Amino acid sequence: MSHMVYGRLMTLDREQVLRSAAALLSRKSTATMDEVARAAGIGRATLHRHFAGRDALVKALESLGIQEFEAALDAARLDEGTSEEALRRLIAAVEPSAGLMSFLVNENQLFEGDEVDEGWNRADARVSAFFRRGQERGEFRIDLTPAWLTEALYGLVGTAAWSVQAGRVAAQDFQHMIVELLLGGARRSVEQ
Amino acid sequence: MSHMVYGRLMTLDREQVLRSAAALLSRKSTATMDEVARAAGIGRATLHRHFAGRDALVKALESLGIQEFEAALDAARLDEGTSEEALRRLIAAVEPSAGLMSFLVNENQLFEGDEVDEGWNRADARVSAFFRRGQERGEFRIDLTPAWLTEALYGLVGTAAWSVQAGRVAAQDFQHMIVELLLGGARRSVEQ
DNA sequence: CCTCGATGAGACATTCATGTCTCACATGGT
DNA sequence: ACCATGTGAGACATGAATGTCTCATCGAGG
Missing domain, CATH: 1.10.10.60 (Homeodomain-like)
Structure with a gap:
């Protein structure tokens, strides 16, 4: 069989x-x-x-995406080492799933009020908690809310995936682009 | 008449x-x-x-969006003052058009190889040139390409617009969220 | 008051993706 | 060699959005 x-x-x-x-x-x-x-x-x-149909396919993709993202969250060991190291591990772990995640994030935007898959809430909570923890440790600034940092993380991953796809940036820069922008921003800091 | x-x-x-x-x-x-x-x-x-049809409507919206974005680029006076001040002005000027821009960016992703409106290339070139100028002045870091910073700007504007729309972040934080993340990142810098 | 132009409502044909079904075929297991 | 299961191809019905058309109505300007 x-x-x-x-x-x-x-x-x-x-x-x-x-x-x-x-x-x-x-x-x-x-x-x-x-x-x-x-x-x-x-x-x-x-x-x-x-x-069964397109909906079923998308739901299956959603399950796959959530599964991969949660696996990346596990693999990143967000509570070990500094927040910066943890974030680097997370982005590295997420890179293979970036395209799928980008698709799912955009897809979810279409279901306005409808309930979102509980898995997303779980994942959101973990990412958000990671940023909050970093703030409490004094590693992340506190004037940007964990909710916004979470959304920005998703947004930058999606943007990077798409930019690579479109050939506007080099694929090998994926992790560096996201992590560096998310952590340090575009400003050239004085001590650098 | x-x-x-x-x-x-x-x-x-x-x-x-x-x-x-x-x-x-x-x-x-x-x-x-x-x-x-x-x-x-x-x-x-x-x-x-x-x-004439949906395509015509979207094209008209695209023209409107480009027009508004270029107006924002003008209003921001990107070549006056520090790059940081200029970026703040740009984000402020772009805020009213953020939703439309977000829509158009996503819409453009669907037309893979097809030629994009020349107006986008013009706008892209201006934003990209702005970041390059900031790098040459030593105000922006040079390990992130102008192309990526440009894409990240679009992505963060779209993400912020959507997050506000979804009620996940406060509308009044729009400019601060984008500018601070784009400029300084999430890391809490030592001198702060 | 009358006329012209724009409008809203609805009927209608068309296109396209979807979902279902049938049938012939091939491959793998018995 | 036989049979069963999964498969590909295609026909078919369905639903939804689009685009076109007609017609009655409304309002402003002459």
Whole structure:
């Protein structure tokens, strides 16, 4: 039998389809179900067999994105070392998922009042708590709220992912661009 | 006659319709032509009389956005005073157009290879040149490229506009959030 | 008061993405 | 060799947004 149980683990096929869908939709968020299928190298009918519809596909992508982001949060060990080191680890861990996250953030903006996936709230809380902790330690300035720093983090990750995608900045600078801007800003500090 | 010449100035009606369309589409970028019409307090047929179709409407919005952004660039007098002061003026001048700009930036991402409006290139060049000048003056750090700083500026403006819209941050903090993060970053500097 | 122009409402055709279904085919397991 | 399951391709219905058209109405200007 080629299918295993649906649960914490998913079928290899499903996983691969989801990956290629993420790659495509990160570039072209309005891609058709047919385009998604072609990109995955399968027929549209088969795509519909895996995912009931576009909504189901997007929800699956959302789960994947949340899962990857939370894995990045784990891998970053946000409570170890200085906040700066932790942030560098987080951005590094998040880089492979940046395109998908950018897509999902934009996608979530469309559902105005509707309830957002609880996973996002969990992730938001962890990021926000990280910034608050850094403030309490005296490592982050306190005139920028944790909520704004969290949003700015998402925004910069998305902007960087898109800028790389569009060829406007070098892919190898991804982490440096985000971390340096987020931490130190554009101003050239005196002691530097 | 209720119509004046179409040219540099547009009909008051047209202008107002465009404004309300900008306001609506900034919040809900997928709004229908019918919704746009209702929001403007006119019928769908009338909307089509003003703008041949959705594409024409978006193009008109793009022109409006570019015009407002270039006006903000003018008003900011980017070559007067320190780069920091100039950036503060720019963000202040851009605030009223932030929602529209955010919409247009996201919209432009959908037209991958297609040629972008030349107005954007002009504006991009001015912003990019501003950052480069600041680097040459020693006011901005040189390890972040002008291209990235330009993209980050757009991204942060859009993120801030959306965060305010979503009620996650206070509207009155708009300028401070963007300018401080963009200039100084989140790190608490020693001399502060 | 009358006329012209713009409008709103609605009918209508068209296009496109979606979702469902059928059928022939191939591949893998028995 | 046989059978079953998954698959691709295509036909088909559906719904939604778009674009076009007509017509009755309203209002301003002559």
